[in-house]
Amino acid sequence: MASRRIVSYPAPRRPLLEGTAAGRVLSVHRRSVYVELRPPTGGAILAIVDAELGNGPLNLVADRLDTEQFCLRQGDRVCLVDGQMTVGGGSFPGAKPLTLSVREARPHDPHLRLCATDLDPKAVSACAAFVAREGPADGLAVLLSVLDATPRTRALPSAWQQKALAAAQTLLRGLRTDEADEIRSGAQRLCGLGLGLTPSGDDFLVGVLIGLRLAGADPRPIVEAATDTTRISRAYLEAAAHGQANEPWHDLLQALRSEGGWEPSARRLLRWGETSGADMMAGFFAWWNGCVGGRPPVTRYNGSV
Numbered sequence: 618m619a620s621r622r623i624v625s626y627p628a629p630r631r632p633l634l635e636g637t638a639a640g641r642v643l644s645v646h647r648r649s650v651y652v653e654l655r656p657p658t659g660g661a662i663l664a665i666v667d668a669e670l671g672n673g674p675l676n677l678v679a680d681r682l683d684t685e686q687f688c689l690r691q692g693d694r695v696c697l698v699d700g701q702m703t704v705g706g707g708s709f710p711g712a713k714p715l716t717l718s719v720r721e722a723r724p725h726d727p728h729l730r731l732c733a734t735d736l737d738p739k740a741v742s743a744c745a746a747f748v749a750r751e752g753p754a755d756g757l758a759v760l761l762s763v764l765d766a767t768p769r770t771r772a773l774p775s776a777w778q779q780k781a782l783a784a785a786q787t788l789l790r791g792l793r794t795d796e797a798d799e800i801r802s803g804a805q806r807l808c809g810l811g812l813g814l815t816p817s818g819d820d821f822l823v824g825v826l827i828g829l830r831l832a833g834a835d836p837r838p839i840v841e842a843a844t845d846t847t848r849i850s851r852a853y854l855e856a857a858a859h860g861q862a863n864e865p866w867h868d869l870l871q872a873l874r875s876e877g878g879w880e881p882s883a884r885r886l887l888r889w890g891e892t893s894g895a896d897m898m899a900g901f902f903a904w905w906n907g908c909v910g911g912r913p914p915v916t917r918y919n920g921s922v
Contacts, residue, residue, distance in 0.1 A: 620716045623702075624668065625678045627861070628724035633661055634697070642693040642704060643849060644814060645684055650704060650715070651675075651814075651849050652695045662852040665704070665717065673863035674727040674856035677702075679717060687715045727861035731870050733831040733909065740873045744883050745902035748895065751884075756892030757781055757817050757899040764789070764903055781810055781818055788825070788839075789907035797838050804842035809850075817896045819843065819850040824900025826857035827866065832909070865889055866897075 626634055638656040645651075648667040654660060664675040667682040693705035697719075706714025745761060752758020759773060760782055773779045788803025790796070810818030822843055829836045836858040843854055856862070865886040872879035886894040 620718065621679045621682060623665075623677045623717050623719045623722040624680050625672055625676075625725045626719065626722050627672070627674050627676065627727050629674075629727070629861075630661060630663065631724060633659075634700075634719050634722075636697075637699075638697040640695040642689060642691055642695060644691060645689045646814075647684055648682055650682075650684055650689060652704065653848065654695060654697060662848055665702075665715075671864040672725040672727065674859075674861035675852055676725075676863070677717070677719070677722075678725075684715075687713060689715065727856070727863075729827065729831065729860050729862055729867065729870065731831060731874075732833070733828070736831075736870065736873045737875055740876045740879055741902070741905055743876070744869075744873060744879050745906060747880065747883055748887070748898045748902055751887060752895040752899065753892050756895045757785075757811075757821050758892075758895045760785055760821075760899055761902055761906070764907065777811060781807060781821070784810070784818070785821065785903060789903060791838075792825075792829075792834075792904065792908050800838040801842040804839040805845070808843040809846040811896075813891055813893070814847070815850045815853060815890070815893055816846065817892060819846050819854060820893045820896035821900035821903070823853055823857040824897040824902070825904045826854065826900075827860075827862055827897070828901050828904035828908075830857070830860040831870075863889070865894065869898075 633654060633656055636656050638654040640652055640654040643651040643653055648670060650665045651662060652665065653662050662675060663677055665677045665679055668678055668680055672678060687705055689705040696703045700718060700720035702717045702719060704715040748758050749761035759778065763782060764785060773782060784803045784806035787799050791799025791803060804822060807818035807822055809816050822839060826836050826839060840854060840858045869882040869886050872882040886898060888894060
């Protein structure tokens, strides 16, 4: 039986990891495995990831992980007992389980501890232009260059990107005017839009939610509307609504506190997933450009989701 060690975990999940739980594998990738655990009360979606992927609101960071050694499959059983997690091993004869010890893991705080007013507006504007220029053409970073353009210049290469543009405009208009119906309409239309484990529209909403939490604005209208998507995407949306984000976001936002030095962090986040990092950044900078601009953000919400 091959064994690995979990070196860090999101601090809010400590009660779950200290108890007993069972669940199933949701998705398998070379350096990550998404699982859903159901303890006697409540439940959670977690990502077992290789150390290179770093900390995050869902991440159980393993000292090393290459799933090709274990033949894991969607639907495999997951069991957590006495500080040891067992994943797979029962799908077919000869399959070996992945076992992970969480006993010596240390907690990681995924909460963003900054406010929007901590960011340097010139740095944010420069980074937004960088993402619009360097982001992948098959994602939503392209929206940054057309959201405020005249109708004649709003040419986008695909129908789904055009749908995303219209939905994003509705969402941002609702956020600017505090119109809950427009916020919900835009969020519903972006939710689940695009391909991948976390569709591009969901990633865009994650970026918007990160912005709202930094500004102290209410994330609930978006969270309540963005439900028609995958369970994994939903977990990331809920984490962002609670002000939690992956490590590259922490690095980028810290770097945006001053004009220079943000580009390495921005490039790292652009490489996150296929287009996920770029799509999240598109949402964040679209929110900033459309709802903040040169004005100081107003804190008006300090409650919970």
